[in-house]
Amino acid sequence: AQSVTQLGSHVSVSEGALVLLRCNYSSSVPPYLFWYVQYPNQGLQLLLKYTTGATLVKGINGFEAEFKKSETSFHLTKPSAHMSDAAEYFCAVSEESRNYQLIWGAGTKLIIKP
């Protein structure tokens, strides 16, 4: 069965530092991969997604993620954190065989220190 693991329920970085949020998945076939962001008191917004093609995917707000099939990972990075990046980030996967039903990680809350 598919599953998604996000390492660290909370990640704290200083403003201007590198952001790295980890996501690993289990899937028997190449999945579609997503990162969503949830700002306080708001719904989920799509940050970026991988479906096919280039494994390095660029998203909004300067974020990017790289699909590494050999590591079954889809880690999210941003070179320089900004205070406005403070939010909760969710990784999700889907497969065509499951009609693209999204399987979610538990989320990682990103804290930005001034």
Next chain:
Amino acid sequence: ETGVTQTPRHLVMGMTNKKSLKCEQHLGHNAMYWYKQSAKKPLELMFVYSLEERVENNSVPSRFSPECPNSSHLFLHLHTLQPEDSALYLCASSPQQGTVTQYFGPGTRLTVL
């Protein structure tokens, strides 16, 4: 108004009350979804509607009753809820069921006393 909207944004109800959550999408999509988001747990898919027909019900208790009168509106009727049902309820839509990307509303924060 654009995107996916949900009302009310906050709801407090007793265990004997009956209330309804409303979702409306202005994107021309044909599929709509209800999710439950509890603290420190992955999002749980509750219901999926495609062209106003329920196509998925993920073992949700009968005290949650969805309704989709047309492709733009989705309701979640609530009755005799339990305190553990307190959560953020998110609505989403996609162009078709099985489309890769879903678009989410802001959610309804439900508290059951």
